[in-house]
Amino acid sequence: MNKTYLPSTTSLEPKWYVVDATEQHLGRLATQIxxxxxxxTKPIxxxxxxxxxxVIVVNAEKVAVTGKKRTQKIYRRHSGRPGGMKTETFAKLQSRLPERIIEHAVKGMLxxxxxxxxxxxxxxxxxxxxxxxxxxxxxVLTLKTIAGA
Structure with a gap:
C-alpha cells in the first residue's frame, strides 16, 4: 500500500509573486490568487x-467587474451593535478602500x-x-482573466 506524501516544513520554499490587477476581472483573478x-499549482x-x-497584488484600484456590479454589488459589514449594519456599493468601496475588494474576494475562496x-x-x-x-x-506573474486577451 502506498503512503501519502507529506512534505516537511523545512523543504518548503515559498516564492513571491507580483500580480497586476489592472483591468482584470475580479472573480477570475481571485480564484487564481x-x-x-x-x-x-505545485506538485507537493x-x-x-x-x-x-x-502573492502581492498591485493596482487594486483598477480591478474590473462585469455587468452592473459596479453599482449593484453591495459589501456589508456589521459593528456588532443593534442596527450596526453598514452597506456600501462596489464603486464607493473601490474609491475608498480598493484593497478590501480583492481581499474580500480571495478570503471567500480560502x-x-x-x-x-x-x-x-x-x-x-x-x-x-x-x-x-x-x-x-x-x-511577475501574468494572469489571463479576460477571455481572448
Missing part, C-alpha cells in the same frame, strides 16, 4: 498543509479554518503600482 496561496500540494506562495486564516496572511494587496516587498525579489 487563491489557488497560488493554497499551493494547488497537501490539503492540510500550507504549501502555497506569497478554507474557513485556521489554515485559511494563515494563508490569508500571505496575500498583500496595494492600491497603487508600488509595494514594499522588493527585498523578497518577487516574480
Amino acid at each position: 487563491a489557488m497560488i496561496l493554497r499551493g494547488k 500540494y497537501t490539503p492540510s498543509m500550507d504549501t502555497g506562495d506569497f 478554507p474557513k479554518n485556521t489554515l485559511g486564516r494563515n494563508l490569508f496572511t500571505k496575500l498583500k494587496v496595494y492600491a497603487g503600482p508600488d509595494h514594499p516587498h522588493q527585498a523578497q525579489k518577487p516574480e
Whole structure:
C-alpha cells in the first residue's frame, strides 16, 4: 500500500509573486490568487498543509467587474451593535478602500479554518503600482482573466 506524501516544513520554499490587477476581472483573478496561496499549482500540494506562495497584488484600484456590479454589488459589514449594519456599493468601496475588494474576494475562496486564516496572511494587496516587498525579489506573474486577451 502506498503512503501519502507529506512534505516537511523545512523543504518548503515559498516564492513571491507580483500580480497586476489592472483591468482584470475580479472573480477570475481571485480564484487564481487563491489557488497560488493554497499551493494547488505545485506538485507537493497537501490539503492540510500550507504549501502555497506569497502573492502581492498591485493596482487594486483598477480591478474590473462585469455587468452592473459596479453599482449593484453591495459589501456589508456589521459593528456588532443593534442596527450596526453598514452597506456600501462596489464603486464607493473601490474609491475608498480598493484593497478590501480583492481581499474580500480571495478570503471567500480560502478554507474557513485556521489554515485559511494563515494563508490569508500571505496575500498583500496595494492600491497603487508600488509595494514594499522588493527585498523578497518577487516574480511577475501574468494572469489571463479576460477571455481572448
